Amino acid sequence: MPILQIREALREAIDEEMERDDRVFVMGEEVGYYNGAYKVTQGLLEKYGEQRVVDTPIAEAGFAGVGVGAAMAGLRPIIEFMTFNFSAVAFDQILNNAAKLRHLSGGQFTIPMVFRGPNAAAHMLSSTHSQAFESFYCGFPGVKVVSVATPYDAKGLLKSAIRDDNPIIFFESEVMYGVKGEVPEGEYLIPIGQAxxxxxxxxxxxxxxxxxxxxxxxxxxxxxxxxxxxxxxxxxxxxxxxxxxxxxxxxxxxxxxxxxxxxxxxxxxxxxxxxxxxxxxxxxxxxxxxxxxxxxxxxxxxxxxxxxxxxxxxxxxxxxxxxxxxx
Amino acid sequence: MTSTIPSTQAPDKDEVARVFKEMLRIRRFEELASRAYTQGKISGFLHLYIGQEAIAVATADLMKDGDRVVTTYRDHGFAISLGCDPGACMAELFGKKDGLVGGVGGSMHFFDKDKGLWGGYAIVGGHLPVAAGHAFASKYLKDDAVTLCFLGEGAMHIGATHEGMHLAGLWKLPVVFVIENNQYAMGTPLKRQTLVDDLTVRAPAYRMTSDRWEVNDIFETRRRLAEAVERARKDHQPALIELLTYRFRGHSMSDPAKYRTKDEVEGWRKKDPLYRAEQRLRDDHGFDDEAIESIDDAVVDEMQAAVDFADASPQPDPEHRFRHHLVEDV
Structure with a gap:
């Protein structure tokens, strides 16, 4: 069975889902020309072009909200936060828009999107860059929250997250992108909601x-x-x-x-x-x-x-x- | 730039009468909502659109299929102008089962996707990135639609507004941002919010075209808005427009609006587009009191029926509170 790093497993998940569904796109800081701050999106710009691998300025509230608006209009955005620490400035978009618009609209809108990136402490980054956000994002209804620690889980769950019709908060880890493990060839999904x-x-x-x-x-x-x-x-x-x-x-x-x-x-x-x-x-x-x-x-x-x-x-x-x- | 609306031709009698009636429908709806609020039938926050009706009516006139309106919590006017059922709108204000969104949203959160009302948003400025996202999807899907995003002048000073505008400009998205400058952010006049007099000075920094005028004449408003909308549609050129307007009521029902003078209010009343349309019908088209009253009577009947419908509608089923948080919650 092939051995992949977590970053490679995540990339395979994104790649396969983008291949499968034209409505899936990736947006975030440095996801394109820089090939990803942690190289998760490496090579995707070359394969899918600027329309579907979208570099953004440093404007988390802006591009998180663009993701919500795009999802409401039929696309399936994957919004990458360079780290979840920066999601703090986009919190309103997640809390008040992504998590609420389906309910607020009486079920008229669907928000199929993934907010993903590394969460929790890395190494010697001090207080603003070392935060675990699970208590924030699990603290309100309207979203699902996923956290992965192996390449196998990373791929299977990210694919499920991209296909899910709800907003998904998807936690990775800065210090674990290089962790290796077996990932089967071919497609598999791991259901959200199962330990x-x-x-x-x-x-x-x-x-x-x-x-x-x-x-x-x-x-x-x-x-x-x-x-x-x-x-x-x-x-x-x-x-x-x-x-x-x-x-x-x-x-x-x-x-x-x-x-x-x-x-x-x-x-x-x-x-x-x-x-x-x-x-x-x-x-x-x-x-x-x-x-x-x-x-x-x-x-x-x-x-x-x-x-x-x-x-x-x-x-x-x-x-x-x-x-x-x-x- | 050619607009969809003929601009050279003067509107005929029927057209003036139609827009007068459309504006009046919003005003009467709002007045009845105001009364219902004082009767205790509506709770929470109720922000009325009285004075700004021409903007919603002009907007509805120029929209094409697929175009979207994204607006603030002062959203009843757009719902009425876009053709949402007034009964459903009133029932929403009453928190009833037959409300526009089933009683979960109230005054500040009107949504009617099929009618092009993509939301009343109650966190100031938070909807601009979302509107940019709708436009991003339009460009991505090549659906030829334009998103019209309305904001108050008070929203010009919060971060999300500028991030949304910035991305729309950077990516050349088919969106038109329209500031409804009704002079006050709650009780704070514009001059105490910002040092600029003209809010469109921000447009060039975002590579947006801009336009700015006082909303006295609904036909001028429609023509100039349509120009921006068609540029957005054809060239993916976003725009920032500032409309100088006035709300005759307080910020919400709990605001007696003591921060402004009687003279100021009276000055704006003379410029009220609804009043001016009525004057036009009288002066240019021979409408007398009876003709005006007959339009008004029909409108009042329609809106009273909306109140009656809302009164009669039951409260939502208790189980309804569990619906739609996730797609699985059907």
């Missing part, structure tokens, strides 16, 4: 997504060496949640840890913890643990940043804690 068990296990459920996935798998390996068998669930879709996958696993293991790149206050981690507390309370043998960012703005300094981000060791400690395992 994936990245590692089956019986004693502790660890729920994660995005950049949390590799560190959680590392923590699960550490746990295995200590005799604790973890099940790692990659949510993949953060809104709507795959409640069944979460509850089924927790009811089996009776223990749950949330491990993710994101702030602790509110958001998906809190939502999942709440779900488990309400729907699986009597199945729990220990309180739910959460390992995530510290509740602070990020610093540039390497040591300060490292301390704010969850480590495999911290996740392992949380696993050990819910398993009442003496360290």
């Amino acid at each position: 994936d068990i990245k590692r089956p296990g019986s004693q502790v459920t660890v729920i994660t997504w995005g950049q949390g996935v590799p560190i959680t798998l590392e923590a699960a390996k550490m746990a295995e060496e200590s005799g604790i068998d973890c099940e790692v669930i990659d949510l993949l879709t953060l809104r709507p949640l795959d409640r069944d996958a979460i509850l089924q696993s927790v009811k089996k293991t009776n223990r749950a840890v949330l491990a993710y790149h994101g702030w602790p206050y509110g958001g998906t981690g809190a939502e999942v913890a709440d779900l488990i507390a309400r729907e699986a309370f009597y199945d729990l043998d220990a309180p739910v643990e959460r390992v995530c960012y510290e509740d602070i703005n990020f610093s540039y300094a390497e040591n300060l940043e490292e301390l704010a981000i969850p480590s495999p060791k911290q996740i392992f400690d949380a696993i050990a804690k819910v398993a009442y395992h003496s360290l």
